[in-house]
Each structure stands twice: as C-alpha cells, then as structure tokens.
Amino acid sequence: MSMPTPEERAGEAFAEAAAEAVRTSVMAFRLVMAIADAVRRQQQKRAGQEDELADAEKASAEASEEVKKFLPDDIATALLEGADWPQIAQQLMALKRAGVDLETMLPRVGEITASVRDQVAENAARVARDGTEEWGKALRETLPAGPVREAILSSPAWPEMAKTMATLNERGVDVRAILASAHEEGVGVDQAVAKVLAVAEVPTTSRDATLSYGPLTVGLDVPRDLDLGDRERALRQLAIESENPRFVRMVREAMPGAEREADLLVSARQWPLVAARMADMEGKGQQVAEHLVQLSKDPAWREGPQSQMGRRLVEAAVNALRKPVGTSTAPGPKVSTAAARSTSPSVGPTRAAKGAAPTTPGVAAHRDAGPAPKSGKTR
Incomplete structure (x- = not known):
C-alpha cells in the first residue's frame, strides 16, 4: 500500500475538520431543541395540559420535510442520520402542535447551527471548561431571570444540556452566544404555547418588550x-x-x-x-x-x-x-x-415629563433581536 501524498493527507484533514464542524452544529441544534422543549413542557405543565409525544415514526417522516426545507443540507443530513433523530422529531412535532410556527423558528435555528459549524471550522481548539456548576453559573450570567431560564434549570435534561455546553466550548464555540439566541427562541415558544393554552390573564407582552429585558433599559x-x-x-x-x-x-x-x-x-x-x-x-x-x-x-x-x-x-x-x-x-x-x-414588566405610561425619575424598572434589553431572518435554507 502506497503512502498518502501530502495533498491527500491535507485533503483528509480538511474533510475530518468539516465533518467535525457539522457534528458540532448538530449538537447545537439538539441543545436549542432541548431548551425549546423544556419551555413547552413547563408551560403546558402549569396549565395541566402536557401533551403526549407523537408516534416516533410518524413524527420522523413529518419533521424530516421541515428540517430539509429550512436547515443547511449538510446539517440536515447529519441530523436525520443521527440515532436520536426520532426523539428530536417528536420534540419538533410537539412544538408544532403546541402552537409554535416551525417555518419561522427553524430558519433562525438554522442560522445558529450554521454559525456554530463555521466557528468550529475556524477554531482548531480552545481550553476546555466543563462541569454542571460552571455552566449553571454561565446560564445565570447570560440569561435574565424568567420562564426560559427557569425551564432550563428545572428540566430533567439539564445535566445533559450542561455537558453539551462544555463540549461545544471545547470545540471553540461561543456558548454564551448560542444561549442568548436560544433564549430568544425560548421566549417565542413560551409566548406561542401560552397563547394556545390561554393561560395568561393579562395582556401579552410584545416580543420586543420581552427581549428588551436586561441592562439596555434597566430603570427605564x-x-x-x-x-x-x-x-x-x-x-x-x-x-x-x-x-x-x-x-x-x-x-x-x-x-x-x-x-x-x-x-x-x-x-x-x-x-x-x-x-x-x-x-x-x-x-x-x-x-x-x-x-x-x-x-x-x-x-x-x-x-x-x-x-x-x-x-x-x-x-x-x-x-x-x-x-x-x-x-x-x-x-x-x-x-x-x-x-x-426584576420580574414584572412596566405597564404604565412611558415618560410623563422630564425630570420625573421612573419608579418601576421596565422590561429592558437582554440582546439585540437583529433583523428578521429570511426564510429558506441558511448557507
């Protein structure tokens, strides 16, 4: 057997790096789905209406069409070939039945996974940090108090989520950026499920007001x-x-x-x-x-x-x-x-007059929502 040429070895290394990047992006997809599903379960549990998961085979067939339509081809293929795809498909269909618009959500998640794929491809390695305690601390530092953070930390899947965060971090991914993006999706899931269940007795807070929770408008x-x-x-x-x-x-x-x-x-x-x-x-x-x-x-x-x-x-x-x-x-x-x-968003007038200091902290910005995502595949 002849020894591979330098060009062949370089090509194999490139292919392995690309495959590793895709595998990592699939892990990020699983993490975002786990968070979204935890929020759905929490909301339905509060209303005493938690759904049973759909048949795995039927859910896989239906969800695969949605994934192929809105995720990059390499990531969609790796996801569908994974051993846990039936469980992910059940989560997706449960979100859909709960009122979440997958045609809006999946393109945004596709942006997240593509970003992760590119980060891993560009970063050879980073110093590993792991452990549930550390990532619990990172979660509290990154996400504001509220239904999304509560759902994550109280979910039975939290230890596995923490391990996933540690692995993503080892592979050069900005985990806090993923958490911030996943928080936005979790807010959307929380509001969509709440709307279907009609559990809110007060006017629904707009998405902009909810996402404007944090340092940007604290005190306003x-x-x-x-x-x-x-x-x-x-x-x-x-x-x-x-x-x-x-x-x-x-x-x-x-x-x-x-x-x-x-x-x-x-x-x-x-x-x-x-x-x-x-x-x-x-x-x-x-x-x-x-x-x-x-x-x-x-x-x-x-x-x-x-x-x-x-x-x-x-x-x-x-x-x-x-x-x-x-x-x-x-x-x-x-x-x-x-x-x-702070847990209560402001409902009063914005600013009555100059010089009048606000007495109630408003809902303030946690992160920039950014431009509306385009539908279709993320490249």
Whole structure:
C-alpha cells in the first residue's frame, strides 16, 4: 500500500475538520431543541395540559420535510442520520402542535447551527471548561431571570444540556452566544404555547418588550406593546419622537471621523431604547454628551465581526451612558443583577415629563433581536 501524498493527507484533514464542524452544529441544534422543549413542557405543565409525544415514526417522516426545507443540507443530513433523530422529531412535532410556527423558528435555528459549524471550522481548539456548576453559573450570567431560564434549570435534561455546553466550548464555540439566541427562541415558544393554552390573564407582552429585558433599559419605563420594528411608533411609545433628531446629532458629534459607525448605531433596531436612556439622563440633569464621548476614547466596539458592529455599538453606547465617565465601554458578559431580579414588566405610561425619575424598572434589553431572518435554507 502506497503512502498518502501530502495533498491527500491535507485533503483528509480538511474533510475530518468539516465533518467535525457539522457534528458540532448538530449538537447545537439538539441543545436549542432541548431548551425549546423544556419551555413547552413547563408551560403546558402549569396549565395541566402536557401533551403526549407523537408516534416516533410518524413524527420522523413529518419533521424530516421541515428540517430539509429550512436547515443547511449538510446539517440536515447529519441530523436525520443521527440515532436520536426520532426523539428530536417528536420534540419538533410537539412544538408544532403546541402552537409554535416551525417555518419561522427553524430558519433562525438554522442560522445558529450554521454559525456554530463555521466557528468550529475556524477554531482548531480552545481550553476546555466543563462541569454542571460552571455552566449553571454561565446560564445565570447570560440569561435574565424568567420562564426560559427557569425551564432550563428545572428540566430533567439539564445535566445533559450542561455537558453539551462544555463540549461545544471545547470545540471553540461561543456558548454564551448560542444561549442568548436560544433564549430568544425560548421566549417565542413560551409566548406561542401560552397563547394556545390561554393561560395568561393579562395582556401579552410584545416580543420586543420581552427581549428588551436586561441592562439596555434597566430603570427605564418601557411599554408592554413596544414595537421596535416600527421606528416612528417606537419613538412615540417612548415619548421621544421630537427629541430624537437632537440625540442623533449628539451621537454623530461624539464620534468625529466615524460617521459610518455613528450611522450604524442610530439606525440599529434598538436605537430608540438608547435614545430613551439619553432622554432619561437629561431629565435627571446628567451630561449626556460627556458620556457619549467615551465611544471615541475607548473604541472597544471596533473589535469583532463586521456583521455584528451594530450590536456592539448599541451595547457600547449603553455602557457609556450608564457607567461613570472614563470607564471602559467594552460590553461585559453579565446580565444586570438588578434586571435579573426584576420580574414584572412596566405597564404604565412611558415618560410623563422630564425630570420625573421612573419608579418601576421596565422590561429592558437582554440582546439585540437583529433583523428578521429570511426564510429558506441558511448557507
């Protein structure tokens, strides 16, 4: 038998790395599904209406069509060939019966798995950190208190989820980013199941208001029906419609020579919440401009993928506004402790008058929801 040539050995190494990347992305898919299923079970259990899982063979046939339609081909193939596919299929069909729109959810999960696949392909190795306690701590630092985090930590599958997180971390994946994305999906599952079960006796909080839970708007009064998808409406809801142009100018003046980046910040989906923070500070007699200048003095937001620049700018702006002048604007990994202790979203008016400090913390931003995902396969 002849020895493989260097080119052949390189090709085999590339193929193995690619296969490893796909296997890891499938693990990420399983993790997101486990979280979504835990939320579904928790919601149905509270209502005393937990469903039995569908027949595995029937669920596999039905779910396979959904997976092939919305996931990248390599990831879909690996998922369908896995020994645990029947169980995953049952989870998917249970979510569908509970009211979750898989045609909306699966493309977003496809984005997550594709991102994981690419991360593993680009990262050869990272120092391993494992153990349930560590990942429980990471979960509390990454996700705000609420139904999603409660469902994860109380699920019988939590120990296995923790092991999966440790393995993903070993393979160079940003587990906290996956958890943040999975939290958004969990919120959607929670709301969809609650709507079908009609368990909520109070008006349903909008997705934007729910996802705006955390450091971004802690201490601000945010309406339940916040709609960040409609810029004009969001500005009206936050009572800053007439002041917004001035706040935009303040940002541009604070970032000389970075006009493009300033435009990315003020055009970001969550900009109205940043502007609301500025208005709140002015009402309290604080010098907003002095805080904003930190964006130029400490441009830590420049570090990272260009595609996430807008998100980093939003986080940096909020950090600059909330922290004392001269403090780093680099976004930290932890969710605000004050926000994590808050459990009741605000239902009152947004801002009655300048100078009136809010008395109830609102629902504030945990993470940037980002643009609406495109349907179809993720590449």
